[in-house]
Structures are given as structure tokens and as C-alpha cells.
Amino acid sequence: MEALDALGDPVRRRMVQLLSHGASTAGELARAVGDEFSISQPAASRHLRVLREAELVTSEVDGARRIYRLQQAPFDELDDWLSEVRAFWNHKLDALETEVARGIRARRLADTEKNDNKETH
Amino acid sequence: MEALDALGDPVRRRMVQLLSHGASTAGELARAVGDEFSISQPAASRHLRVLREAELVTSEVDGARRIYRLQQAPFDELDDWLSEVRAFWNHKLDALETEVARGIRARRLADTEKNDNKETH
DNA sequence: TCGTTATTTCACACTTGCGTTATATAACGG
DNA sequence: CCGTTATATAACGCAAGTGTGAAATAACGA
Numbered sequence: 558m559e560a561l562d563a564l565g566d567p568v569r570r571r572m573v574q575l576l577s578h579g580a581s582t583a584g585e586l587a588r589a590v591g592d593e594f595s596i597s598q599p600a601a602s603r604h605l606r607v608l609r610e611a612e613l614v615t616s617e618v619d620g621a622r623r624i625y626r627l628q629q630a631p632f633d634e635l636d637d638w639l640s641e642v643r644a645f646w647n648h649k650l651d652a653l654e655t656e657v658a659r660g661i662r663a664r665r666l667a668d669t670e671k672n673d674n675k676e677t678h
Numbered sequence: 679m680e681a682l683d684a685l686g687d688p689v690r691r692r693m694v695q696l697l698s699h700g701a702s703t704a705g706e707l708a709r710a711v712g713d714e715f716s717i718s719q720p721a722a723s724r725h726l727r728v729l730r731e732a733e734l735v736t737s738e739v740d741g742a743r744r745i746y747r748l749q750q751a752p753f754d755e756l757d758d759w760l761s762e763v764r765a766f767w768n769h770k771l772d773a774l775e776t777e778v779a780r781g782i783r784a785r786r787l788a789d790t791e792k793n794d795n796k797e798t799h
Numbered sequence: 800t801c802g803t804t805a806t807t808t809c810a811c812a813c814t815t816g817c818g819t820t821a822t823a824t825a826a827c828g829g
Numbered sequence: 830c831c832g833t834t835a836t837a838t839a840a841c842g843c844a845a846g847t848g849t850g851a852a853a854t855a856a857c858g859a
Contacts, residue, residue: 558691565686566817570679577763583836600818602837607816621826621835632764639760642698643753687847704806721848723807728846742805742856 558638560631563611568594569604573627576614580626583616679759681752684732689715690725694748697735701747704737 564570568590575581575589587601605625608614613631616623685691689711696702696710708722726746729735734752737744 561682561685561691562688564682566683568817570682573763577766579766584834587836596817597819598835599820599837599839603817606837623836627763627766629767632760636760636764639753639757642694642748643757645698645700645748646750689847705804708806717847718849719805720807720809720850724847727807744806 558635560611560613560635561638563607563613566604566607568596568601569608572601572604572608573613576625576627580624582619583623583625586625679756681732681734681756682759684728684734687725687728689717689722690729693722693725693729693746694734697746697748701745703740703743703745705743707746 564573571590571593572586575586583602583605584598586605587598590596590601590604591598605614605616608625609616611631613628614625615628616625618624685694692711692714693707696707704723704726705719707726708719711717711722711725712719726735726737729746730737732752734749735746736749737746739745
């Protein structure tokens with residue numbers, strides 16, 4: 558799931574989203590994200606490079622411009638990964654509860670939420 | 679899709695995957711990823727914090743230990759995002775091709791793949 | 800109550816990533 | 830050919846992320 562590495566950035570996610578509506582040129586993409594995120598053309602170009610290297614997109618030369626297109630495979634993989642992860646919600650009970658259930662449940666209600674919030678913040 | 683920010687790290691992805699098999703304690707998770715990625719327990723704890731703050735997991739106090747659990751909502755959102763992106767493969771033609779198709783198609787075959795590889799590397 | 804176990808936080812070093820401006824390429828339209 | 834347009838790369842600064850060891854907390858078990 559190296560695809561997720563590349564998607565860990567809002568600019569690139571936006572580019573992917575834009576590309577999901579159809580192929581686009583580097584320039585169009587750069588202008589779009591440039592407006593939305595206030596970044597320069599070279600910055601956008603760099604993001605495109607990351608997407609290319611992660612093989613989430615391909616670029617095709619058309620004269621002086623490059624046409625970018627989403628690539629299917631990595632998104633299929635991502636979907637598989639997600640499905641695998643999400644599959645567990647079909648279980649009613651999970652591993653740890655089964656193993657060490659005794660002793661845990663008793664103390665739960667008291668300290669759960671508030672403690673969690675305190676330590677997170 | 680801030681969830682994707684947190685998932686842009688292999689250690690955290692592994693943790694999520696482990697948690698998808700059922701709840702687990704900070705210690706168990708730390709040992710698991712510690713072995714696989716050779717990182718210390720505090721490092722693992724920090725990753726758990728990121729997951730917590732992204733609300734991909736919740737932690738529950740159980741005496742001296744913390745039980746971590748996957749949270750459903752963010753994964754549902756991720757799934758929605760992915761579906762939206764993937765939806766475009768149902769189209770046969772995309773925006774740019776429709777607009778500027780003339781002149782593009784002609785040159786395609788020649789320089790596509792090799793140019794792309796050269797510039798990517 | 801004390802040593803141990805579980806986990807987080809702190810302080811800090813180091814690496815990585817992202818943005819910028821300037822510059823290099825290359826194709827276009829006259 | 831030349832100026833313009835489209836993109837990518839280079840060089841560099843800065844902020845963010847990640848790792849480490851040490852220390853703070855807190856519950857546990859005897």
C-alpha cells in the first residue's frame with residue numbers, strides 16, 4: 558500500500574480527485590491546486606512527480622504539455638486493503654476481549670472516555 | 679479525508695491492520711511493530727497517538743494498560759472517498775480527451791511510455 | 800509499601816518533505 | 830529563427846515528522 562504514502566497529502570489527494578473526472582494536463586492541475594492551496598507551479602509539478610513515482614498516475618507527452626491520467630491498479634489495491642481492514646466489523650467480538658475479557662469489562666465504564674480525552678489533548 | 683494523513687506511514691498502517699483483527703493493548707502493538715520495523719516502544723506510542731488524534735482508533739484504560747480499538751467511521755469515509763474516485767473508470771471517455779482530442783491522439787503512440795519513464799527517473 | 804510493569808511525555812537530534820525562486824528544456828506559433 | 834508557453838529540475842531554507850533515551854505516571858502484585 559505504498560499508494561497511501563502518496564495520498565498522505567491534501568494537494569495530491571485533490572489532484573487525484575480532479576483526475577478522477579478525467580485526464581488533465583500538468584498546467585491545468587497546477588492552476589487548480591495553485592488556486593486552492595496557493596502553491597507555485599513547480600510545487601505542483603513536484604506533487605505530480607510523487608504521484609507518478611507512486612504509479613497512481615501516468616503522464617503522456619503531447620507536444621509541449623503532459624497529460625496526466627489516473628491509474629486503476631493502485632486504487633484497486635487500496636480498495637482491497639480497505640476491505641480487509643473493514644471486514645472486522647462483521648465480527649461481534651474481537652480477539653483481545655475473548656482472551657482477557659475477565660477483569661477488563663468490570664473496570665471499563667468508569668475510566669474510558671474521560672481518560673482518553675485527557676491524554677489525547 | 680484527514681484519515682489518509684495518518685495512514686501515510688507504514689508503521690501506522692500495520693497497526694491498523696493488526697487492530698483489524700481485534701482490539702489490542704499498546705504494549706502488544708508496540709512489540710509487534712517494534713519487531714517488524716525496529717523502533718522503540720516510545721516511538722510506537724507516538725504512532726498510536728497520531729492514530730488516536732486522527733480518531734482512527736480509541737484507547738480505553740484497563741488498569742495499567744490501554745486497549746486500542748479501530749474506529750469505524752473514518753474507514754467508512756475513506757471508502758466513500760475511494761468509491762468516488764474509482765467511479766470514473768465507468769466512463770469511457772474523459773474530459774480532456776473530449777475537449778482537445780484533435781491533435782493529441784495522433785502523437786500518442788510514439789512518445790508515451792519511454793518519455794514517461796525517462797522523466798520519472 | 801516497594802519493586803515491577805505498562806505507557807506516555809519530554810527534550811533533543813536527524814531526516815524528510817514541501818515551498819520558493821531561478822533556470823533548463825522543449826515544442827509552438829508566427 | 831524568435832519570443833512565448835508548458836513543464837520539469839536545481840539549489841536551498843524551513844517546518845514537520847520520526848526516532849532515541851530518560852523520566853514521569855499510574856496501577857499491580859506480593
